[in-house]
Amino acid sequence: MGGNKITNFLRKYMMLIATVVVVFAFYSITFGKTLYPMNIDSLISQNAYVFVLGTGMLLCILTGGNIDLSVGSVVCLAGGLGAMILKSIPDHLWPIAFIAMIAMGLLVGLWHGYWIAYRDVPPFIATLVGMLAFRGLANIIMQGKSVDVDNRAFLNIFGGGNSCYIPGPTIVDKLAPYKAGLINYREMGTFSTDPEVIKRTIAAFQQNIDDGVWEGRKLESAKATVTELSMLLKQQCNVVCLIVFALLAVGLVIFTFVNRKRLIAKGYKVDALSSVVIKTVLIAIVIIWFGYKLSCYQGIPTALIWIALVLGLFAYITTKTTLGRNLYAVGGNAKATRLSGIDTKKVMFSAYTLMGVLSGFAGVLNIARLQGSTPTYGVGYEMDAIAACFIGGASAYGGTGSIGGVIIGAALMGIINQGMSIADTPVNYQKVVKGIVLIAAVLFDVIMQMRRKGAKKKASNVAASEKGGAKA
Amino acid sequence: MAKVLLEMNSITKTFPGVKALDNVNLQVEEGEIHALVGENGAGKSTLMNVLSGIYPYGSYEGDIIYDGEVCNFHNIKDSEKKGIVIIHQELALIPYMTIGENMFLGNEQGSKWCIDWNKTYAEADKYLEMVGLTDSSKTLIKDIGTGKQQLVEIAKALAKHAKLLILDEPTSSLNETDSRALLDLMKKLKGEGMTMIIISHKLNEVSYVADKITVIRDGSTIETLDAAKDDISETRIIKGMVGREITDRFPKRHDVEIGDVMMEVKDWTVYHPEFSERKVCDDISINVRAGEVVGIYGLMGAGRTELAMSIFGRSYGIGISGELKLKGRQVTLKSPKQAIEAGLAYVTEDRKGNGLVLSNSILRNTTLANLKGVSSGTFIDNDKEYAVAQEYVEKLRTKTPSVEQLVGNLSGGNQQKVLLAKWMFANPDVLILDEPTRGIDVGAKYEIYCIINDLAKAGKSVVMISSELPEVIGMSDRIYIMNQAKIVGEMKASEATQENIMACIVGVEGDTTGADGEGSEA
Numbered sequence: 001m002g003g004n005k006i007t008n009f010l011r012k013y014m015m016l017i018a019t020v021v022v023v024f025a026f027y028s029i030t031f032g033k034t035l036y037p038m039n040i041d042s043l044i045s046q047n048a049y050v051f052v053l054g055t056g057m058l059l060c061i062l063t064g065g066n067i068d069l070s071v072g073s074v075v076c077l078a079g080g081l082g083a084m085i086l087k088s089i090p091d092h093l094w095p096i097a098f099i100a101m102i103a104m105g106l107l108v109g110l111w112h113g114y115w116i117a118y119r120d121v122p123p124f125i126a127t128l129v130g131m132l133a134f135r136g137l138a139n140i141i142m143q144g145k146s147v148d149v150d151n152r153a154f155l156n157i158f159g160g161g162n163s164c165y166i167p168g169p170t171i172v173d174k175l176a177p178y179k180a181g182l183i184n185y186r187e188m189g190t191f192s193t194d195p196e197v198i199k200r201t202i203a204a205f206q207q208n209i210d211d212g213v214w215e216g217r218k219l220e221s222a223k224a225t226v227t228e229l230s231m232l233l234k235q236q237c238n239v240v241c242l243i244v245f246a247l248l249a250v251g252l253v254i255f256t257f258v259n260r261k262r263l264i265a266k267g268y269k270v271d272a273l274s275s276v277v278i279k280t281v282l283i284a285i286v287i288i289w290f291g292y293k294l295s296c297y298q299g300i301p302t303a304l305i306w307i308a309l310v311l312g313l314f315a316y317i318t319t320k321t322t323l324g325r326n327l328y329a330v331g332g333n334a335k336a337t338r339l340s341g342i343d344t345k346k347v348m349f350s351a352y353t354l355m356g357v358l359s360g361f362a363g364v365l366n367i368a369r370l371q372g373s374t375p376t377y378g379v380g381y382e383m384d385a386i387a388a389c390f391i392g393g394a395s396a397y398g399g400t401g402s403i404g405g406v407i408i409g410a411a412l413m414g415i416i417n418q419g420m421s422i423a424d425t426p427v428n429y430q431k432v433v434k435g436i437v438l439i440a441a442v443l444f445d446v447i448m449q450m451r452r453k454g455a456k457k458k459a460s461n462v463a464a465s466e467k468g469g470a471k472a
Numbered sequence: 473m474a475k476v477l478l479e480m481n482s483i484t485k486t487f488p489g490v491k492a493l494d495n496v497n498l499q500v501e502e503g504e505i506h507a508l509v510g511e512n513g514a515g516k517s518t519l520m521n522v523l524s525g526i527y528p529y530g531s532y533e534g535d536i537i538y539d540g541e542v543c544n545f546h547n548i549k550d551s552e553k554k555g556i557v558i559i560h561q562e563l564a565l566i567p568y569m570t571i572g573e574n575m576f577l578g579n580e581q582g583s584k585w586c587i588d589w590n591k592t593y594a595e596a597d598k599y600l601e602m603v604g605l606t607d608s609s610k611t612l613i614k615d616i617g618t619g620k621q622q623l624v625e626i627a628k629a630l631a632k633h634a635k636l637l638i639l640d641e642p643t644s645s646l647n648e649t650d651s652r653a654l655l656d657l658m659k660k661l662k663g664e665g666m667t668m669i670i671i672s673h674k675l676n677e678v679s680y681v682a683d684k685i686t687v688i689r690d691g692s693t694i695e696t697l698d699a700a701k702d703d704i705s706e707t708r709i710i711k712g713m714v715g716r717e718i719t720d721r722f723p724k725r726h727d728v729e730i731g732d733v734m735m736e737v738k739d740w741t742v743y744h745p746e747f748s749e750r751k752v753c754d755d756i757s758i759n760v761r762a763g764e765v766v767g768i769y770g771l772m773g774a775g776r777t778e779l780a781m782s783i784f785g786r787s788y789g790i791g792i793s794g795e796l797k798l799k800g801r802q803v804t805l806k807s808p809k810q811a812i813e814a815g816l817a818y819v820t821e822d823r824k825g826n827g828l829v830l831s832n833s834i835l836r837n838t839t840l841a842n843l844k845g846v847s848s849g850t851f852i853d854n855d856k857e858y859a860v861a862q863e864y865v866e867k868l869r870t871k872t873p874s875v876e877q878l879v880g881n882l883s884g885g886n887q888q889k890v891l892l893a894k895w896m897f898a899n900p901d902v903l904i905l906d907e908p909t910r911g912i913d914v915g916a917k918y919e920i921y922c923i924i925n926d927l928a929k930a931g932k933s934v935v936m937i938s939s940e941l942p943e944v945i946g947m948s949d950r951i952y953i954m955n956q957a958k959i960v961g962e963m964k965a966s967e968a969t970q971e972n973i974m975a976c977i978v979g980v981e982g983d984t985t986g987a988d989g990e991g992s993e994a
Binding site: 107206224238266267269320321322323325326329331332333335336337338339340342395399400 | 657743784785787807808809811813818825826827829830831832836840841843844847850852854855860862872874894898916920
């Protein structure tokens with residue numbers, strides 16, 4: 001069964017491995033630019049909507065591969081409504097706009113849910129209608145014009161502009177000189193943490209660049225070195241951010257081992273200690289690294305907090321509540337679920353209602369980040385959300401998928417998008433690459449599925465004999 | 473003596489772990505109607521699948537000699553080329569296409585790049601006339617009744633230039649008049665030189681139409697009766713079909729006290745959801761007491777599953793009428809949810825389609841029908857759920873590495889146990905078990921029987937639907953016999969024998985065919 005073990009391992013972690021590979025690929029293509037603190041920061045704020053919409057889309061996909069095509073239009077509709085309200089009320093009343101946008105999303109969700117669950121309109125059709133109609137409504141509300149949002153409180157809370165970070169004191173980054181020294185060693189052959197040495201290196205590089213000594217990739221690389229060294233010289237760290245992420249990492253480690261002990265005490269089967277240790281340490285390192293990077297820029301972006309809240313809440317709903325359980329059951333076998341006394345219509349209704357609310361919330365994040373709303377916002381968002389789910393391993397037939405998958409799917413797409421932008425790939429090629437990534441992810445899943453079935457066929461003949469018996 | 477058209481010699485077909493066909497021999501002469509009879513699971517359909525190439529050459533042992541040559545069919549196309557056409561029990565027609573389009577589906581008339589519709593419909597009309605159908609070939613399939621659809625299937629087969637026509641349960645979904653018309657058409661085609669094999673459970677029809685009858689039991693041919701020489705009365709056929717010993721395959725129940733009536737169904741009538749004039753349950757009255765195991769025996773298509781599902785929160789059928797009493801109180805159950813709340817459970821015959829969520833774990837399937845039992849409000853208590861699933865895995869001795877195992881990876885017997893666990897955890901008073909041992913091996917069957925006995929001992933009422941006679945007789949306290957949507961007999965298990973149960977079924981069939989003028993019963 002050794003082959004099967006590898007298959008299972010790959011199945012479980014393939015997308016994670018792919019993400020790591022992609023990160024390193026872009027790191028080397030762009031001479032490290034993709035991992036600059038500010039790029040990591042913008043990766044989050046630019047893709048906030050994918051995480052939020054992907055979460056809602058997952059609920060719909062779980063019920064049987066159903067999708068919601070309208071989310072882009074709903075983002076625009078809720079955003080447009082919010083922007084109009086924000087413009088016409090005093091600044092301190094911004095919660096009214098927030099509530100109105102969420103309510104708008106809720107209404108849309110109820111509308112879709114009603115037609116899909118109780119009137120048997122195919123989800124594709126019902127949400128295609130929504131896609132067209134709500135885009136139109138958004139235009140009507142905004143009268144076809146873009147509307148600016150300059151409500152400071154609103155922008156800060158939902159992650160727009162330059163000051164939407166958790167504030168906190170900063171300290172000088174003590175690690176930066178060592179990193180600068182390493183770069184100095186790579187470029188000049190001497191390791192030194194002395195700022196004066198680094199400054200001289202920068203000056204020498206700048207001179208050569210200005211004199212046109214280098215060209216092509218060498219020139220690009222030199223430019224990147226100059227930028228990075230200059231950045232490292234004045235790097236500061238946000239203390240709040242560092243503390244929060246350090247606590248997160250410590251919390252994770254403690255939780256993992258306390259929980260494992262509890263499970264063992266109750267007689268559950270648990271993974272081997274070594275694999276748990278490796279996994280936990282790796283995750284903790286990633287968390288700390290991530291926190292360090294964010295702290296080097298401006299700290300924790302507020303958008304990240306919202307994403308974390310949404311993902312956390314829905315991870316809980318999908319795994320620990322009856323509603324979540326029913327979503328998986330309906331997608332796995334709707335008939336059996338109905339015969340088990342579960343109101344499958346209500347389950348469908350709930351999925352689309354929650355999708356609506358999340359679309360409204362994505363609208364909030366969207367107008368905050370872009371500091372305004374225009375009639376074309378949100379075009380194509382539905383496809384990003386759908387792609388994130390499928391790349392994250394959700395089944396196109398429903399019944400399987402997870403919030404963890406959505407996180408990986410959305411992150412992978414975001415990393416590819418940003419990496420290609422930084423590497424100056426033309427926009428049209430970027431789309432082609434995204435398409436290829438999607439088909440590759442799904443294809444991988446299909447192949448793994450087939451291999452598993454093949455292995456099963458060989459292993460179990462009882463199942464086959466039963467099939468034969470039924471046919472006879 | 474006529475020429476032998478088809479000879480199947482010592483066919484043996486093994487599925488891993490089970491011999492579906494064991495040394496079967498079949499000889500069909502040109503221009504005869506040859507009937508294959510046997511109980512469910514005897515191997516009739518498997519044999520026909522071997523013949524038509526669905527199970528390709530090499531996956532079975534033995535020879536097929538057709539028209540004087542040994543044939544190695546690799547797929548249906550191969551056998552159709554030779555003129556062997558099989559018409560399956562479930563009609564394979566597309567409702568929103570015309571008769572003509574359906575008839576030539578995959579065999580389109582005209583050139584490669586352009587379908588000649590005039591030719592298609594002209595040809596179609598020609599074949600329709602041959603089967604005595606007057607509708608235009610441009611009529612949509614959905615607009616004609618099942619009887620006519622069956623005729624279209626035959627016309628379609630004729631259009632493929634069939635020489636040997638295999639009909640698998642052709643009358644199972646037809647009413648009496650349509651059935652008779654179909655049988656007469658078969659006789660007419662025989663007169664024109666067509667050779668036919670018919671598989672049927674309806675023995676009166678077999679007696680009526682067949683020239684020869686081959687009886688298959690447990691994957692072997694038992695005998696072939698010749699209408700010209702032998703007695704082919706229904707009683708004689710049954711003797712061949714069921715001549716099996718009841719051994720101690722069934723665990724005994726001791727000291728189970730049979731209590732009050734728990735569930736009573738009165739004058740229960742249900743109509744088919746698609747063909748709304750057809751009754752699938754006709755004026756049925758049954759009851760079951762606490763601690764009692766009641767068997768419902770009937771052949772496939774007798775309406776047993778339909779009865780059970782319509783009782784279980786109207787999950788099947790339309791126009792349901794009749795009374796349902798649980799513990800003496802009259803109730804109306806409009807959904808499975810209400811049925812479960814009222815203390816009813818229906819364990820489906822189709823565990824993969826209607827019973828289990830194969831992509832979910834044992835744990836999740838076990839608690840699916842009673843999530844309330846392991847959660848407070850909407851929050852699931854994972855520890856409790858795990859304990860429950862573990863408890864049932866141990867209690868029913870389900871073979872699995874852990875309760876996290878996906879149900880799709882289990883064997884049939886273990887899947888059945890998970891299904892039973894699900895319904896036992898829902899804690900019902902009345903369990904309706906529909907074919908609880910279908911498609912599982914003998915060892916697992918015995919374990920399922922023990923579980924049924926334990927349920928009875930715990931004071932539950934069990935209704936066990938089965939088409940295996942020995943099982944019904946061996947397990948039940950009381951037996952209802954169902955045939956053609958009606959209860960045709962009731963007897964204590966102690967008085968039941970295979971012969972007198974079969975006699976109940978034959979009795980009714982004899983009556984309805986005897987009285988032709990009575991018209992269609994459905």
